[in-house]
Amino acid sequence: xxxxxxxxxxxxxxxxxxxxxxxxxxxxxxxxxKPLGPKFYDLVMFPYPSGNIHMGHVRNYTIGDVIARFKRxxxxxxxxxxxxxxxxxxxxxxxxxxxxxxxxxxxKCIKHMTGQIKRLGISYDWGREVTxxxxxxxxxxxxxxxxxxxxxxxxxxxxxxNWCPGCQTVLANEQVKEGLCWRCDSQVEEKDLxxxxxxxxxxxxxxxxxxxxxxxxxxxxxIMQRNWIGKSKGVEINFxxxxxxxxxxxxxxxxxxxxxxxxxxxxxxxxxxxxxVNGTKFEAEVKKIREKIKSETTxxxxxxxxxxxxxxxxxxxxxxTNEKVPIWISDYVLMGYGTGAVMAVPAHDQRDFEFAKAxxxxxxxVITPHTSQLTPDTITEAYVDEGTMINSGKFNGLPSNEALQxxxxxxxxxxxxxxxxxxxxxxxxxxxxxxxxxxxxxxGLVPVxxxxxxxxxxxxxxxxxxxxxxxxxxxxxxxxxxxxxxxPARRETDTLDTFNCSSWxxxxxxxxxxxxxxxxxxxxxxxxxxxxxxxxxxxxxxxLLYSRFFTKFLFDQKLISVDEPFKNLLTQGMVIKDGAKMSxxxxxVVDPDDIVNKYGADTARLFILFAAPVExxxxxxxxxxxxxxxxxxxxxxxxxxxxxxxxxLRGSNERGNRNVQSQVFEQAITKKLxxxxxxxxxxxxxxxxxxxxxxLMEFVNFLYSCSDxxxxxxxxxxLLKLLSPFAPHLxxxxxxxxxxxxxxxxxxxxxYDPLLIKEDELNIVVQVNGRVRDNLTIPAEADQxxxxxxxxxxxxxxxxxxxxxxxxxxxxxxxxxxxxxx
RNA sequence: GCCCGGGUGGCGGAAUUGGUAGACGCAAGGGACUUAAAAUCCCUCGGGACUUAAAUCCUGUGCCGGUUCGACUCCGGCCCCGGGCACCA
Numbered sequence: 021x022x023x024x025x026x027x028x029x030x031x032x033x034x035x036x037x038x039x040x041x042x043x044x045x046x047x048x049x050x051x052x053x054k055p056l057g058p059k060f061y062d063l064v065m066f067p068y069p070s071g072n073i074h075m076g077h078v079r080n081y082t083i084g085d086v087i088a089r090f091k092r093x094x095x096x097x098x099x100x101x102x103x104x105x106x107x108x109x110x111x112x113x114x115x116x117x118x119x120x121x122x123x124x125x126x127x128k129c130i131k132h133m134t135g136q137i138k139r140l141g142i143s144y145d146w147g148r149e150v151t152x153x154x155x156x157x158x159x160x161x162x163x164x165x166x167x168x169x170x171x172x173x174x175x176x177x178x179x180x181x182n183w184c185p186g187c188q189t190v191l192a193n194e195q196v197k198e199g200l201c202w203r204c205d206s207q208v209e210e211k212d213l214x215x216x217x218x219x220x221x222x223x224x225x226x227x228x229x230x231x232x233x234x235x236x237x238x239x240x241x242x243i244m245q246r247n248w249i250g251k252s253k254g255v256e257i258n259f260x261x262x263x264x265x266x267x268x269x270x271x272x273x274x275x276x277x278x279x280x281x282x283x284x285x286x287x288x289x290x291x292x293x294x295x296x297v298n299g300t301k302f303e304a305e306v307k308k309i310r311e312k313i314k315s316e317t318t319x320x321x322x323x324x325x326x327x328x329x330x331x332x333x334x335x336x337x338x339x340x341t342n343e344k345v346p347i348w349i350s351d352y353v354l355m356g357y358g359t360g361a362v363m364a365v366p367a368h369d370q371r372d373f374e375f376a377k378a379x380x381x382x383x384x385x386v387i388t389p390h391t392s393q394l395t396p397d398t399i400t401e402a403y404v405d406e407g408t409m410i411n412s413g414k415f416n417g418l419p420s421n422e423a424l425q426x427x428x429x430x431x432x433x434x435x436x437x438x439x440x441x442x443x444x445x446x447x448x449x450x451x452x453x454x455x456x457x458x459x460x461x462x463x464g465l466v467p468v469x470x471x472x473x474x475x476x477x478x479x480x481x482x483x484x485x486x487x488x489x490x491x492x493x494x495x496x497x498x499x500x501x502x503x504x505x506x507x508p509a510r511r512e513t514d515t516l517d518t519f520n521c522s523s524w525x526x527x528x529x530x531x532x533x534x535x536x537x538x539x540x541x542x543x544x545x546x547x548x549x550x551x552x553x554x555x556x557x558x559x560x561x562x563x564l565l566y567s568r569f570f571t572k573f574l575f576d577q578k579l580i581s582v583d584e585p586f587k588n589l590l591t592q593g594m595v596i597k598d599g600a601k602m603s604x605x606x607x608x609v610v611d612p613d614d615i616v617n618k619y620g621a622d623t624a625r626l627f628i629l630f631a632a633p634v635e636x637x638x639x640x641x642x643x644x645x646x647x648x649x650x651x652x653x654x655x656x657x658x659x660x661x662x663x664x665x666x667x668x669l670r671g672s673n674e675r676g677n678r679n680v681q682s683q684v685f686e687q688a689i690t691k692k693l694x695x696x697x698x699x700x701x702x703x704x705x706x707x708x709x710x711x712x713x714x715x716l717m718e719f720v721n722f723l724y725s726c727s728d729x730x731x732x733x734x735x736x737x738x739l740l741k742l743l744s745p746f747a748p749h750l751x752x753x754x755x756x757x758x759x760x761x762x763x764x765x766x767x768x769x770x771x772y773d774p775l776l777i778k779e780d781e782l783n784i785v786v787q788v789n790g791r792v793r794d795n796l797t798i799p800a801e802a803d804q805x806x807x808x809x810x811x812x813x814x815x816x817x818x819x820x821x822x823x824x825x826x827x828x829x830x831x832x833x834x835x836x837x838x839x840x841x842x
Numbered sequence: 843g844c845c846c847g848g849g850u851g852g853c854g855g856a857a858u859u860g861g862u863a864g865a866c867g868c869a870a871g872g873g874a875c876u877u878a879a880a881a882u883c884c885c886u887c888g889g890g891a892c893u894u895a896a897a898u899c900c901u902g903u904g905c906c907g908g909u910u911c912g913a914c915u916c917c918g919g920c921c922c923c924g925g926g927c928a929c930c931a
Contacts, residue, residue: 198928208929240846244926247845252930271929278865357930364931369930439930560926611897630867637924639854647867648902657882681880711856713867721866724883785862790912792862830911835861840911 024656026620030749034141040763043300049251058098061547062088063526063586065555065563066103066150069129070110073136073638074601075595075628076556078612083592083634083709084554085142086454089745092143092767099547100143102531103150104130107158107518108189109203111452116483122451123479126153130764141621141748143765148532152521157528158453159519160538164570165445166456166467167577168218174445176465176738178214180289180622181444188612189448192517193441194248194562199668210314213567215445216514219567223251224438225570226583227712236588238635240287241560248561250439255432256359259284259336266295268336271358275432276424277365280378280386284347285329285362287355294331296347302333306349308681313351325341328352338363339431340413350375358437365404367394386411387420443566445517450481450490452515457732459511459792460502468504475653488515500760509595523570524565526550526585527777541579550581557591564589590707597640610640621745629709629746653752654720655743659754685726690776692722693738695773700742709746716743737771785836786811788820804831811837 064084067077081102090102104126111122111129118125130151132382150157169176170227182191186206190213195202196699213304220227228249231242261268268284278308280513284291297303307332329350336347350370352386353362366376367385376383383396387407411417415423428434429612432829446455454475458470466477478497491513502509522536530547555563567585575583594601597608614623627648632638696719703712718738737758744764755764779800786794794816798807810831811817817839824841831837 045931197926240926243846247927250930251926254931270931274931352931353931354930361894362931367931437930490901543872627867633855636848636855639887641868643868644854651867653874653882710854712868717866784860787861787912790861790910795862819898828911832861834913838861838911 022660024653024750026622027617028748028833029054029615029753030141030621032239033749034138037141037763048361054455057095057097059547059551060091060098061526061550062091062098062100063529063550063553064102064416065106065553065559066525067109067133068105069126069133071129071132073133074413074610075610075612076138078140078624079592079595079628079638080554080556081137081140081142082628083590083707085140085625085748086552086553086709086745087552087707088143089748089765092765093741093744093767095768095834099529100145101532102137102142102144102146103148103525103529105518105522105525106130106151106153107452107515107521109449109451110662111577112449112483113685115451120462123153126451139616139621140612140625143748143780147547149531150532151527152453152518153451155474155476158477158521158534160528161453161516162456162468162473162475163538163576165453165516165520166473167468168573169457169467171230171573171577173219173573173732174216175219176214177442178212178218178435180210181213181215183211183213185209187449188488188560190444190446191721192444194565212229215444217442218445218569220443220566220674221440223569223572224251224440225436226572227440227565229586230568230572233584234589238589238591240587241557241564241591244560244807245565248440248565250438252439254437255428255436256435257339257363257432259339259363262335264334264335266292266297266639268292268347268361270361270363270421271437272363272432272436273462274365274424276409276415276420276430277368277386278338278363278427278431279415280365280367281338281341281343281345281363282366282382282384283364285347285353285364285372285375286332286347287353287360288349288351288606289355290349290360292361293349296332296334300399302331304333305480306330310349310504324739327375329379339435340427340524346381347374348379352422356773358441367396367399368402368404370402370404373399384411386465392639406483418430433805436501443517443569446514447517448489449691450477450483452518453477453521454497455512455514455516456492457512458500458502458509459512460505460507462507463502463504463509464501466509467778472503476549477515489515491515499536501771517754519563519566523566524574526567527574527580538579541581544580545582548580549585552588552589552590553586554592556594560591593632593637593642595628595638600677601641609834612641615645617708619645620652621750622652623736624748626652626713626746630713631710634707651705651717651720652747654701655739655747656722656750656754658720658723659740660757688724689726689734691779695770697738697742697770697815698777701769702771704745706735713746722812740764743766743769746838782834784811784834787836787838789840790836790838790842791820793817793820800834807831811839 032556037262062084064080066072085606088098101623106126111126114120114125116123119136152158152161166172182193182196184191184201184204184206186201186204191201191208196208199208200206201208202486228251231245234242252273254271255275256269256271257275259270270284293306293310309328313328328660332347334347335344335632339344352375353360364372366372366381366383368387375381379701383399384407385394385396388394388410389405389407406420409418410424411421415427417656454472454473454477458468460466460467465466468841470776478494481489481494498511498513500511501507502508517566527544527548528538531543534540540752550626571580572583574580587745596602597610600606600608602609612624623645627645628638630648631641632643697716700712703715705708715824723734740751740755742766748765752764781797782800784796785792786796796810796814798810808831820842821839827840829839830836
């Protein structure tokens with residue numbers, strides 16, 4: 021018997037699988053199920069080609085592969101593609117550092133990572149490989165951008181934007197995490213710049229309501245998206261200004277507190293501020309404060325906690341009370357939300373309360389709790405709950421929730437607001453898809469005609485890392501002719517945020533070679549939506565929200581027939597070591613290559629699935645890996661062996677059921693096998709891979725515990741099939757050693773016989789007052805009365821029943837009897 | 843502060859319509875085989891009491907209460923850990 025040589029076996033089968041892997045066009049069909057089964061689109065988040073795969077990738081791709089192989093054997097027509105999210109900053113930074121071109125660097129990385137992925141034995145359809153930085157791909161990224169532009173959903177606007185000094189480019193709101201750049205952790209600054217936006221806010225309502233449709237998504241992800249979109253219902257109320265013609269519009273979700281307004285606050289950037297203070301004695305002071313606030317970073321602003329502010333000298337009239345209230349500016353009011361102005365009700369809003377305390381502004385209570393009385397003197401924090409209206413004219417005495425509706429109706433206009441901002445998509449970087457726009461002195465802004473796409477990214481560019489769009493330095497690129505009038509014109513030199521590229525790649529996989537359109541509708545329709553999407557939770561908002569937006573837009577353009585891209589989503593947990601995320605600086609990185617070399621891909625795959633449930637964090641353990649390696653060796657010996665001498669020699673301490681006739685073993689093994697088929701199948705369907713593997717181990721352990729008589733007659737084919745999604749190489753090798761000529765994953769998935777898994781005898785627990793006292797073995801067909809009688813007759817139970825009155829006996833079929841005493 | 847997850851042996855984790863807590867794996871201890879080691883195979887393995895041993899009993903799923911014949915599982919209150927959002931009016 022040859023030893024289990026993982027290196028030899030894995031290399032051999034990876035080579036054999038090459039032609040089968042790249043052939044979704046001619047899907048692999050189980051022999052038993054000839055007609056093409058229903059489609060199943062199995063997708064993992066495509067990687068950024070950073071140079072090396074890490075354990076997170078291994079986990080991601082292994083999960084996807086188990087599902088792909090399982091579904092194929094189940095008869096589905098599986099689409100299981102892979103590609104590269106290849107535009108992005110690291111390539112450019114590497115270029116600056118190493119004097120290589122981003123294109124060359126990226127190509128090298130892809131080549132290396134391709135080899136690494138192939139060595140994992142993942143059954144990708146490499147014939148559909150997609151790379152976002154190639155002209156044939158980004159041509160269509162640009163094309164889609166132009167579609168947005170045509171529909172008025174891509175526009176340029178000057179506004180306050182997030183600037184990352186580290187990346188030397190602007191960022192979208194979604195890309196700022198707690199004031200820091202999501203990529204490089206630099207403190208994000210605010211800048212006034214003219215930039216390109218996609219009008220994702222036009223889809224805010226649909227992006228929100230359609231979350232309901234995503235029954236196959238984890239609840240936390242849906243909650244995060246809901247919060248990010250941040251819908252709120254309120255009213256806009258106009259306040260007249262004294263000594264001015266214009267009026268002040270505020271947004272509030274609490275019109276019930278309108279009578280409690282004691283001052284107003286404008287965002288420092290609100291244009292009305294100039295109108296109010298220009299030429300007054302307040303101008304200098306207000307503008308000083310405004311400049312100070314503007315210069316502050318987000319985190320400095322947070323520290324000020326809404327205490328920074330100054331009176332503008334102007335007053336507004338409360339439409340409900342006709343009271344004159346002062347107008348202030350403060351950093352706690354944001355220009356980007358609502359109208360950039362609020363009515364301040366210190367008694368019922370904590371931020372207003374704190375500001376009022378800090379600046380000695382009056383407090384007026386208009387809602388009081390049902391149980392106690394609230395006065396401006398006794399109040400120590402804002403009362404934000406519901407209550408009874410007071411000091412509110414004819415609304416006095418009403419419950420506040422009723423007054424909210426009535427006051428809103430009377431004084432304002434109902435309005436829905438979203439926290440979601442439009443998506444800033446322009447980047448002042450080189451390594452991305454050029455924005456296909458031309459600026460003409462006569463015609464203004466002109467989109468590049470579709471026939472002229474792609475706007476090619478020139479190779480000859482200087483990388484200084486000093487800021488500004490690198491493309492601006494390339495004359496040949498910048499200088500062009502206006503497509504409309506032919507006059508000399510300039511190209512846009514910003515590139516698209518790479519999240520544009522990743523927002524539609526799953527559609528390109530459906531038709532990757534199309535040079536007429538991004539994808540043919542009928543081909544996209546054939547596979548969309550993605551049946552199972554697998555990736556890290558870090559994209560809960562970013563990529564997943566953008567992709568939903570793109571899909572809805574393309575649906576509206578009638579380019580596809582689905583309006584949600586991902587039917588089911590599986591968010592895998594991180595791979596950690598020594599309690600921390602693997603990172604170079606911590607020195608706790610485990611290189612997948614090392615594991616594959618030492619133990620093989622099958623072991624790596626098995627361990628990464630076995631060590632933890634998919635959605636939870638996975639603590640890497642070298643010892644645990646060895647355990648999985650041992651298991652595969654056990655399977656190997658089981659299949660290739662005669663039993664080893666040591667195994668035969670277990671003479672003295674063997675279990676009772678040994679040395680019986682082989683027939684008995686056969687029956688027992690068959691039963692256990694069918695139970696295992698059932699359990700493993702159900703576990704895989706629920707993505708409980710860790711317990712599926714445990715059940716395979718149990719079965720193997722069971723086989724080992726049977727005598728060699730049992731072994732000799734054993735057909736391990738079904739076991740190999742059950743194991744094949746997890747450890748494809750070893751299963752395939754042993755499958756062929758059994759004499760089979762065709763690939764194991766062209767086999768149909770094993771089925772179980774419900775009659776065979778039935779136990780003839782059941783183990784029934786006998787409890788007295790809920791505590792276990794005895795175990796009974798009872799024929800499966802025994803009726804309740806028999807079981808009751810046997811339980812009562814139990815000697816061990818009797819001990820606890822002495823001098824007790826039995827009140828009732830509870831029989832749980834197939835499980836237990838509980839005798840309750842008084 | 844708000845919103846989500848999650849607390850089970852020495853460790854990773856099982857136990858999803860309330861029904862034998864600790865499957866499976868790791869580590870540890872003991873044994874078989876071996877000149878020896880490795881590999882392999884077998885046994886033990888939450889804590890405690892009692893005992894030569896077997897047996898038996900008590901206790902135990904973050905903490906405190908509750909519902910129930912019966913609670914890791916359901917309810918109320920609290921503590922701790924992880925993640926997300928963070929002046930959104």
